[in-house]
Amino acid sequence: MSRRTLAAVNALDRSGFVAAFGGVYEHSPWVAERAFAARPFVGVTVLAAAMAATVAAAGEAEQLALLRAHPDLAGRAALAGELTAASTAEQARAGLDRLTPAEMERFRGANDAYVKRFGFPFIQAVKHWGKAHVLVAFEYRLLNRREQEMRTALDEVDKIAFMRLLDLVQPAATGRLTTHVLDTARGQPASGVPLALYRIDPQGGRTEVKRARTNGDGRLDAPALAGAEMEAGRYELVFEAGEYFLANGLPTAAPAFLDRVPIQFAIANPEGHYHVPLLLSPWSFSTYRGS
């Protein structure tokens, strides 16, 4: 899909802006209308933040109307073909358009209990989850107090909006993915570690994006991803730890306890810095979102 540049977004007049982004918040063009005042936007992150702040500043009545403008997940609107195009695609990504009759029943029961308890439909950013995930979230959130659940629902609405914006606007080139391998058995950077980066598609398939080796400081000479290469989605970094151990005489068993070390993670915001380091010994490893 061809996405607008940020420059093009900032050049829109009010009606053009609302035409472009009025559907980012489901059936609620008022969010785009009010957020327009905050332009220019240097990134999708700030555009999304302006829209989220608009919702946060609205009164409870408007927030409730916003929540109620959402369809039931896997619900009657979907069956009747009454969803927005965006909702249809998102629900399909989560497999909610391919439920068995029994699953459909279970969703409908949960939906009804939820609406009865809270007065608005269950909303979740389902695009990257499967139906099992949606059901466990249902169960957890049904036990929330109402005020808390309203906050949770609005947070999910903001997440959905952010993902929709990423489909409409090309992110600023501020993002990057970096890594760093530390040898915790020897207390020094792990240099010469071969690694590969894969993109994992929604069906679980993977595409190789890059191959590299860590340098003398245990880092890559350039970010694993940067600028336009940064796309939201799921990735896997695979570190060839076994080769590193052999190349440095670190004792291992046969076969080595650790050889190929895969780390799966997601980039939610392609304008952000994702640092995914590996602390490694022949018998242990850790990773975390660093900075």
Added chain:
Amino acid sequence: MSRRTLAAVNALDRSGFVAAFGGVYEHSPWVAERAFAARPFVGVTVLAAAMAATVAAAGEAEQLALLRAHPDLAGRAALAGELTAASTAEQARAGLDRLTPAEMERFRGANDAYVKRFGFPFIQAVKHWGKAHVLVAFEYRLLNRREQEMRTALDEVDKIAFMRLLDLVQPAATGRLTTHVLDTARGQPASGVPLALYRIDPQGGRTEVKRARTNGDGRLDAPALAGAEMEAGRYELVFEAGEYFLANGLPTAAPAFLDRVPIQFAIANPEGHYHVPLLLSPWSFSTYRGS
């Protein structure tokens, strides 16, 4: 392949024992002959230890003869079809029978340099490594001092022997694989985490072995593998962390930074206890060989 039981091994007389295990140390039946005295053996681990202790107690002349009894890796003996059956299979597993002429040249050069420097051929337990691994090990070990390299080579010989024994004898049922998931964001066991265990075959394919969910203490009600299920080899535990986060209301991004967490590891000794825990938060995880 049908493997002897330990009871059957312990019932062998000396000549039967040597016939069975005389080839475990390459062209060196004296190792089996002397280790016979240490019977009965309650496990492959102690049988292997008895044979390794025999080698360690032998003088330097016998150790050197043992090392020299090994073929060059990917070397002339392989080309001439003069390897033992075990060596042929092991080298094939590492892809050393499918080298390009350029790779063959590189191995031969390394082999020659190694033999010239140390007076015995390069030996490595290659079965679970690929040719890239063998080459980096070559480069590292060429820089060792001789005495140290002789130790390293004998260690590799012991590893090869252990793997050969596992092909000949059924291990004692003492081994088990366990796990434990701790939620480090909330300081409590992570209960209800779905997980799957896969066996990874040498070509990288995977076979599902088990599915389970962690109990209230973050553990499995029974070992993931126990007794006869324990086979040496490479495995992957996949933890459905994302589902756990949703089921417990832990905030995540969309998509969640961590969702499916795979941990690849190997069981080298099927008679041992492998504890492979997961310390998990929505933004970090660690694993290690525990106890």
Added chain:
Amino acid sequence: MSRRTLAAVNALDRSGFVAAFGGVYEHSPWVAERAFAARPFVGVTVLAAAMAATVAAAGEAEQLALLRAHPDLAGRAALAGELTAASTAEQARAGLDRLTPAEMERFRGANDAYVKRFGFPFIQAVKHWGKAHVLVAFEYRLLNRREQEMRTALDEVDKIAFMRLLDLVQPAATGRLTTHVLDTARGQPASGVPLALYRIDPQGGRTEVKRARTNGDGRLDAPALAGAEMEAGRYELVFEAGEYFLANGLPTAAPAFLDRVPIQFAIANPEGHYHVPLLLSPWSFSTYRGS
């Protein structure tokens, strides 16, 4: 202080129970009155849970009255000597009775802003914090939404109640403190590690409670603390990692990067199991509340 046994608590009639525990929730004997029905109590944990459930089940009006029954922290009631004995002692432990005039002014300003915003005084379980902690908590919580802040305040009231109960009733002997040292450089339990356990008193002084060495599995033969030895409070485990490294030939720098490894932690619930493991290499360590 002499504390009642659980048997003695369970033998109390209603009026005796209310006389004993009516002050656990500040000026709110109704909590004890209603929780009495849940006896017998097998531990302080369940007694506290029964009282907390009583508060949670009360309506918002009673909850608000409970919050409003609390004094201002470091406020006018303290100056006028009108606090309950328990509040006076708790505030003194946090140093709130020794504020400079400038600090007093800062607290009073924060108090006034807080009461104006939320309609009830700022409440925090201050006994184990200092005044710096109380001020930062003030600043954070002033930004909460009211419903959320009311939940936070009620949580703090429950924490205060639990600590007051521990002063009145001897806990059940179900608690224990355990540890486990894993050598992540070698992938095995760290045995023979000398360690000492200290109790840290509120002034920061420390008293040695126990000395021990890890056994072959990297654990202690008996819990570091168990039963009546378990007291809520702050502790320090000191592991003599340097001695372990030397005793096992693990290479270190001179001086070693890690030698003495102190881990400070608190036991909040003496009836619980606190597992405080150490994952250790010569260049790294981790700890966490395990199970």
Added chain:
Amino acid sequence: MSRRTLAAVNALDRSGFVAAFGGVYEHSPWVAERAFAARPFVGVTVLAAAMAATVAAAGEAEQLALLRAHPDLAGRAALAGELTAASTAEQARAGLDRLTPAEMERFRGANDAYVKRFGFPFIQAVKHWGKAHVLVAFEYRLLNRREQEMRTALDEVDKIAFMRLLDLVQPAATGRLTTHVLDTARGQPASGVPLALYRIDPQGGRTEVKRARTNGDGRLDAPALAGAEMEAGRYELVFEAGEYFLANGLPTAAPAFLDRVPIQFAIANPEGHYHVPLLLSPWSFSTYRGS
């Protein structure tokens, strides 16, 4: 003590150089004599490396003579007052001049066994260890093979030499100590964490060196130590984690499981970069030597 600058060292002629550094390797001025050729030296690290390379390049006979030039630890030479001044001070730092008769007996027995087995005295960089450490190292190393033990002994000699050089020459200003606090519960840098750095003297006393707070990236605006502030020795970083949790609304128990987090570590090489990060949640933390 007044130390030479590197410029002054590089201005020395051969005899001045040998006069200055001839004692760095015990009774072995030939090491300084030969290392002189490698000048100029941009740091103590390279000066020490040049001397260590000289020893490594010497034949086994000279290496053995070097080892034999060392006194017995806590041995007869010490009793007779025949040690070099450097050895006397180093042994006193480890408490080896204050042994009880029983300890003296134990050391003497270990010394005698060691010399009998290896043909040279037990050598260890004891300055930062206590007598318990020295005894466990004795026990471990007595089981080494001779060639391996000779390597270990020479490594210890190099460590002693490096520490002696640090007493004689002012290091280059290339060193620094940095830290970084990551919040693994929230997946972001931990900003505003108060921390203090202490220097720990050999008697265990501590002197505050610096106080600071982490910035928005979880780091300090400037290194905790840099240039001339870097001194070899033992340090403690104390992170006020509890205050951070309160300031950010992270839920904790009362008292909090983690409040004050001390990390003890040593700087062996003041010309190096020591990165000592903290990965922190309310229920877990990790540290390691990073880069």
